[in-house]
Amino acid sequence: MTLSRIEAFNLRKEFGSIVAVENISFTVETGEVLGFLGPNGAGKTTTMRMLTGYLRPTRGDVSICGINMLANPVKAKACIGYLPEGAPLYPEMTPATLLRFTGQARGLGGKELENRMDETADLVNLREVWNQSIETLSKGYKRRLGLAQAILHNPEVLILDEPTDGLDPNQKQEVRLLVRQMAQSKAIIISTHILEEVHAVCTRAVILASGRIVADGTPVELESMASDHNAVTILLPTTGASQFAEKLEKIPTVSAVKITPEGEDRCIVQAFPSRGSLILTQVTDLIREQNLNVLELRQEPGRLDEVFRNLTIPTTDPAYGGQA
Numbered sequence: 282m283t284l285s286r287i288e289a290f291n292l293r294k295e296f297g298s299i300v301a302v303e304n305i306s307f308t309v310e311t312g313e314v315l316g317f318l319g320p321n322g323a324g325k326t327t328t329m330r331m332l333t334g335y336l337r338p339t340r341g342d343v344s345i346c347g348i349n350m351l352a353n354p355v356k357a358k359a360c361i362g363y364l365p366e367g368a369p370l371y372p373e374m375t376p377a378t379l380l381r382f383t384g385q386a387r388g389l390g391g392k393e394l395e396n397r398m399d400e401t402a403d404l405v406n407l408r409e410v411w412n413q414s415i416e417t418l419s420k421g422y423k424r425r426l427g428l429a430q431a432i433l434h435n436p437e438v439l440i441l442d443e444p445t446d447g448l449d450p451n452q453k454q455e456v457r458l459l460v461r462q463m464a465q466s467k468a469i470i471i472s473t474h475i476l477e478e479v480h481a482v483c484t485r486a487v488i489l490a491s492g493r494i495v496a497d498g499t500p501v502e503l504e505s506m507a508s509d510h511n512a513v514t515i516l517l518p519t520t521g522a523s524q525f526a527e528k529l530e531k532i533p534t535v536s537a538v539k540i541t542p543e544g545e546d547r548c549i550v551q552a553f554p555s556r557g558s559l560i561l562t563q564v565t566d567l568i569r570e571q572n573l574n575v576l577e578l579r580q581e582p583g584r585l586d587e588v589f590r591n592l593t594i595p596t597t598d599p600a601y602g603g604q605a
């Protein structure tokens with residue numbers, strides 16, 4: 282039996298009377314990128330700090346590459362690369378001196394350290410600022426340097442707290458690509474507030490709210506929890522649209538139909554399937570039968586932002602009109 286690269290078991294963290302994390306369990310294997318999603322204060326950073334041995338859990342256990350973090354922290358930490366939130370770095374050093382220092386602290390030296398520093402500098406595009414003092418670096422370069430120190434020793438496990446935060450759009454793309462490439466040989470956890478990143482990077486995601494896991498699944502599984510999952514959206518001229526909508530309503534697997542005007546003489550007709558049904562074929566058959574002039578047609582995958590919102594906003598919150 283192979284041991285999971287990352288294993289969290291019933292983690293709980295209290296800060297005085299605040300319970301920041303409660304009963305969190307999951308595993309991550311090599312080849313997986315697990316996304317941590319959740320509103321501010323949900324417990325993402327606190328969980329990551331416990332996984333990396335930076336914070337001691339009030340209760341529960343962490344094991345990294347089969348090594349228990351609480352019993353054997355030095356050995357467990359050697360398998361981890363960690364990009365902390367905000368990437369604290371020594372301001373008076375330069376990327377070159379900081380990476381040499383962290384490499385040595387990780388037990389690298391000689392030609393191996395030189396090679397790893399060279400490779401890492403290229404992977405995260407640090408050459409331009411290689412000998413510039415860290416305090417004068419822009420936010421994005423500091424973030425990239427944080428990522429560089431996390432991957433320098435080529436660890437089996439990577440824990441990255443908002444790795445694309447503060448990066449420009451091109452760098453965001455580069456870092457997502459890098460994370461995907463590295464995932465082939467590593468187990469990775471990233472936290473993010475960018476929901477598109479889940480599709481772009483993650484093989485699986487957990488949504489945290491008030492310190493607990495409220496959803497855990499692949500991006501597609503999470504999207505399928507949305508109310509418009511597999512709904513069919515049709516853009517067509519207003520003439521004939523209401524007649525078409527009436528016919529759609531008669532399809533047994535269609536649960537609801539909505540018409541929304543779109544500009545002067547067009548409208549959007551949306552047909553929602555009853556739970557678990559696929560209606561695309563019936564809808565296209567009807568369009569053909571009616572010989573309708575359809576301008577656009579698509580089947581909705583489901584909106585992750587809606588799923589996120591429903592799971593993380595209490596339904597009774599008056600600030601949101603009491604709606605999920």
Ligand SMILES: Nc1ncnc2c1ncn2[C@@H]1O[C@H](COP(=O)(O)OP(=O)(O)OP(=O)(O)O)[C@@H](O)[C@H]1O
Pocket residue numbers: 296299301319320321322323324325326327328366
């Ligand atoms: N050292 C601490 N002392 C007291 N409370 C803390 C401490 N660290 C975190 N908390 C609290 O724990 C909760 C979870 O915080 P955490 O930083 O883990 O959230 P997060 O999901 O990372 O949020 P964000 O998206 O803003 O980064 C918050 O209520 C926070 O105020």
Ligand SMILES: [Mg+2]
Pocket residue numbers: 325326327366442
């Ligand atoms: Mg955080």
